[in-house]
Amino acid sequence: MKSDYGQFCPIALASEVLTQKWMLLIVRELNAGSTRFNDIRRGVPRISATLLKQRLDQLEDAGALIRKPINKNHADEYILTDAGRELKTVLGSIGEWGQRWARDIEKDDLDPGWLVWAMHRRLDISVMPAGRLVLEIDFTDAPRNHHLFWLVCENSTVDVCTKPTGFEIDLRICTRVQTLAEVWRGLRPIRPEIASGRIQLEGQAILKRDFPKWLLYSVFAKTKQAR
């Protein structure tokens, strides 16, 4: 490996790996539980397949993950090592700083698919009704052809769908992307948004009442903005 910075400082050596484009977002996905190529991609939608593979190889070289062949195809599973799991600390400090000090959200940041993907990892199944529960999310300001998403909660797992599931919908959520994004980030409380109709809920009264309790929000939602 070529030395980028010409320093033996631990910050410089770690930076060679960690500050490459997309790298921390990939590590974030892995630490959130993804192990498959296309699962990681859903959390980092704008990365190309070529580059994602390259980054995963670099993480392997750096000792942050190991590849595990899956018998079926030629596919691999990507499993974090101790070194990779310890990167959670780095993700934590950067995310905290971002939550406190980073720039405002702009239009181009508001990817509805990513928001749903983030939500599916942070639903508190233990407080949700038993059995299958299907949520439909309708983003009123998203492109006409992908503004609908479904979350299917069943058997302690949550799946994200971008096409109708065939199941009956238990709760429909209708809102602008930005509204739900800001609520998700913890930048504003959810109840006034529901009360004002900026987040509209349709479904049984009990489900509408309890919906706010299902959301665990972003990991950094409890950190207050400093600006």
Add this chain to the structure above:
Amino acid sequence: MKSDYGQFCPIALASEVLTQKWMLLIVRELNAGSTRFNDIRRGVPRISATLLKQRLDQLEDAGALIRKPINKNHADEYILTDAGRELKTVLGSIGEWGQRWARDIEKDDLDPGWLVWAMHRRLDISVMPAGRLVLEIDFTDAPRNHHLFWLVCENSTVDVCTKPTGFEIDLRICTRVQTLAEVWRGLRPIRPEIASGRIQLEGQAILKRDFPKWLLYSVFAKTKQAR
């Protein structure tokens, strides 16, 4: 500002600024106490002036520092804001990870000038003899024309010189760069290195005896390697 990642995740937003090349090393220098353009450069020797200025402007835009004109010339002083100072947490977590998991030191990392610059910030003046104290460091494996450095400790400050100071030398340290670098990083203890002659000291017996106590070592020296 253009959105790089298309996500409103705090890690992504912070990464836009912090994972640019050289950025964390510049922030490290600022958090270590540098405020002047060329002081920062001594801690990040391989960056070009053009790019350093660009990065400082980006840190200003991000709210991590403010510029303060110096009345004399058209020069500026760069002062961290609260946001910039809070980046110490990020530096800490990355440095810890680097100390534990980063690759081994290679030849190209062993910049002797950088090592001396790092040392000058981490000398414990309070336990050093009163009055002026001049150290000469001779790197036996460095290029013939810059292998000698001097540290002048006086009035609670430490200056780094690359040309003879004219002062009498109180203690001479003679070693390979790699040896002192590994000692500095905390990868090996100093006393065996002195005992074996890999670090040679010349000067009054008291100074030779106490020299190890003056060194505060790298901030991450106490963190054990995990590999």
Add this chain to the structure above:
DNA sequence: CGGTATCCCCCGCGATACTG
């Protein structure tokens, strides 16, 4: 689904020279 292979463009960055 989980990648490769290829092409090509842009721009990030280094190098050098110059200025107040």
Add this chain to the structure above:
DNA sequence: CAGTATCGCGGGGGATACCG
């Protein structure tokens, strides 16, 4: 000392097509 201006290139990475 603390920058600015200009040039030029290398390769990082996006887009697209293809494959097992």
